Amino acid sequence: MGEELRLYSYWRSSAAYRVRIGLNLKGLAYEIAPVHLLRDGGEQHSESYRQANPQGLVPVLQHGQRVFRQSLAILEYIDEIWPTPALLPATARERQRVRALAQLIACDVHPLNNLRVMRYFDHTWHVPQSERDEWTRHWIVDGFTAFEAMLVDHPSTGTFCDGNLPTLADCCLVPQIYNARRFGVDLAAFPNIVRIEQACLDLPAFDAARPERQPDAPAT
Missing domain, CATH: 1.20.1050.10 (Glutathione S-transferase Yfyf (Class Pi); Chain A, domain 2)
Structure with missing residues (x-):
């Protein structure tokens, strides 16, 4: 799984914050792609960003050519791909x-x-x-x-x-x-x-x- 990770994030977004924590706990290197939620009415509403996430929300995680949405689903994805240290208990x-x-x-x-x-x-x-x-x-x-x-x-x-x-x-x-x-x-x-x-x-x-x-x- 050597493909690059890019996280579309806003510094004060709680949902993006969750995913940053999870990626850090896994020790994964990732690029932050800032999406300003207030500038010009919100960059998340742009046509280009809506192609990545039709909901117009952050975060979005890009892993290679694949795009993943929804913070909890992203966290469970990275936990399955990189199982150590685990984000979910054993039982x-x-x-x-x-x-x-x-x-x-x-x-x-x-x-x-x-x-x-x-x-x-x-x-x-x-x-x-x-x-x-x-x-x-x-x-x-x-x-x-x-x-x-x-x-x-x-x-x-x-x-x-x-x-x-x-x-x-x-x-x-x-x-x-x-x-x-x-x-x-x-x-x-x-x-x-x-x-x-x-x-x-x-x-x-x-x-x-x-x-x-x-x-x-x-x-x-």
Whole structure:
């Protein structure tokens, strides 16, 4: 599998952030192809980018001549192609738990506060910024409350969401915590989430994936 990897990414996209973490955990070299989600109405809406992803979303992973979409599907793809270190545990029961935690974030929390939702609230319904921010905080807190409950006193919870190695769940959780901090969510009620975040960010793979470390991040 010596074909080059190119990740179409935006520095502050949670979904792209997940995939950057996964690629880094695998120790894979990849090129970042920045897609600015705000410039000129959003480069993701251009005809050329829509050919790569008809949804007009990031990330997209190009592996050789093949193109892959949807962050969780991309993460499972790279886990199957490069199985070590694994992003999913060894048993079906443990894999189900990790997928459930990952999907809680990726399917139930993140879609409610991503850019296209906020722009629709702004441009179509003219919802004030303060109300949009409160919407975002509400759904993050709602999701984190459930996520924390799934971690507390569970025998599979370890240094990370599941055991003592990072998994798909951690790849999804850390970017959502970044969003939570960005919107001023009080994380005091989520000690396990905060503890796991710190354990993740202590690892070079997570640290290198941080939004502010991306080549398309603003200088300030």
